[in-house]
Amino acid sequence: MxxxxxxxxxxxxxxxxxxxxxxxxxxxxxxxxxxxxxxxxxxxxxxxxxxxxxxxxxxxxxxxxxxxxxxxxxxxxxxxxxxxxxxxxxxxxxxxxxxxxxxxxxxxxxxxxxxxxxxxxxxxxxxxxVVSILSREELNDFLILAASTVIILPLVPNDFIGPFNAINPRNLWLIVILVMVVGALSHILLRLLGTRIGLPIVGLLSGFISSIATVTTMAERGKETPELMDGAIAGAILSSLATILQLVILLLIVSLPTLLAVKWPLIFGGVSIAVYGVFMSIKAFHGSKSRTLSPPTKTFSATTALMLATVIGAVLIISSSLKNWFGLAGLIAVSGIAGLADVHAPTIAVATLVASGKLVASYAAIPILVAFSFNSFTKACMAAISGTRQFWLPVSSGLMVQVIFTWLGWWFTL
Incomplete structure (x- = not known):
């Protein structure tokens, strides 16, 4: 031409x-x-x-x-x-x-x-x-997300620093962005579906933000409105399915070998809690067809995302030090302790050790499953503290089933 x-x-x-x-x-x-x-x-x-x-x-x-x-x-x-x-x-x-x-x-x-x-x-x-649907708080949240992604992320160094070279600031900030994005997507889905939405769907979507907080909220909802008890139970159960899905997303980003190492435990645990949650959802739909929850006004919690990144950074340093001093036993211990508060932090810490070559991928399953089990114990405790016996028993049973099947998935890989 x-x-x-x-x-x-x-x-x-x-x-x-x-x-x-x-x-x-x-x-x-x-x-x-x-x-x-x-x-x-x-x-x-x-x-x-x-x-x-x-x-x-x-x-x-x-x-x-x-x-x-x-x-x-x-x-x-x-x-x-x-x-x-x-x-x-x-x-x-x-x-x-x-x-x-x-x-x-x-x-x-x-x-x-x-x-x-x-x-x-x-x-x-x-x-x-913008005028009729998007609230000012939602707009502010999306501006925070945009600034975090477009302005701050390119400035964050992408290298391992700190004690034991355990922290990668860029990876930590990506986790902050990921938590906010997942919360925003969940919020958008709630807004698109409208106010006539069942508790099980709300529980599943809210579980991406915080499963422990979701279980606590559902327990309080069931206590305040006994007619919604079945829906609250289903929402609490499905929030643990969101935990599994979020772990898959995080491991896919941080370390694919770690995800492959815990593939079967996550599949077993995810399928078991999904079946249990669907059963409870069907029961809730038959028992209460007209009761719904209004979508939350908060898009996501930037404070929660930053706190998670801080916990992950601390766990990374502690995990690296214990790994150097005590080997795999020290890593398992710190994963269990951190898992009481949040399962994502120790999971990302272990995956980062694998990504940096400090831990073999085949050894990553046990610390992650220990953290997951301790986190489920915390959820069961919150269900018992915040809810009634009618709420606590089925939720704890579902969590127990999930933990058992998760370890069965690990045993299946041996």
Missing amino acids: NFDSLVFINFAIALGIGLLIGAERERSKGAGLEKTSEGIRTFTIATLLGAVTGSINFWLFIAAIFCVLVFAAIAYYKQLTEHPGITTEIALIFSMILGGLCVSAPDLAASLAVTMAILLAAKNSIHGF
Whole structure:
């Protein structure tokens, strides 16, 4: 393909961009006294102007942008009382810039043009979602998540540091982001499903944030409203299924060999608690069809995510030191103690030791299963403390079944 053909294609892309964005603005500019001046012809000419001036000289392109900027400002000032918004004027200037970009990067210009057209066309949907559906607290949470991912993550060093070279700051921050993302996704699902949602689904989704907290909440719900007892039991049980699923996600990110080492224990434990939870859910649906929970207003807990990362860092240091001093027995002991509060921290600590070459993957199963068992014991205790006997017995039985099948899965791999 010769040079003239390439220039023709670039101009054709610029023409398509102007027509695309101009067509959207033509449908949105109103009629009568409320009609704005910029439409499909204005946008198409501006985009072609950007392509032509950009292909001739850079400073001519800058001068053309300045002229269009002046004309857009004058048009905006004349229509200020009728149209206080500035979206069309900004879109016109950006369209001209995209026309100039067609000279050097037509693919990028076309992608940006389609993105802008979608944003412009989705005005009512976006405004309705932000104003009517999205709360201020949810918006703040999503801004925190965006800042954590886009701003902070690239600045975090990706190397093992600290005592015994046990901590990788980037991995710890990825865990913080992962916890927030899982909580946000669970919250979005709850919002999409609406307020008429069963306790079992709420328990499953909330278990991704904190299974222990979910068990405690479900126990209190069952105590306050005895008619919802079956649903509360099902929600508490399914929160332990979320624990299994979250462990799979974490190990997949941190250390695939560790995940393969505990594959069968997690499968056995996950299937057993899933069957038990589905049985209790069916019982709950038959016993109480109209009772539902409103979705929570909090998207995720950044404090919980940071605390988890802090615990993981401490467990990593302690695990590495005990591993050096006492071998595998010390690692098992600290995993059990840490598992009383949270199963993810010791699991990630063990997986990190495997990833750094300080522990053989085949030795990772026992510390992780010990942490998982101790964590289940904590859930059973919270069920007994926060709930009634009617709640505690089935929940503890389900947790016991899960732990037994988890160890059976380990025995199966021997």
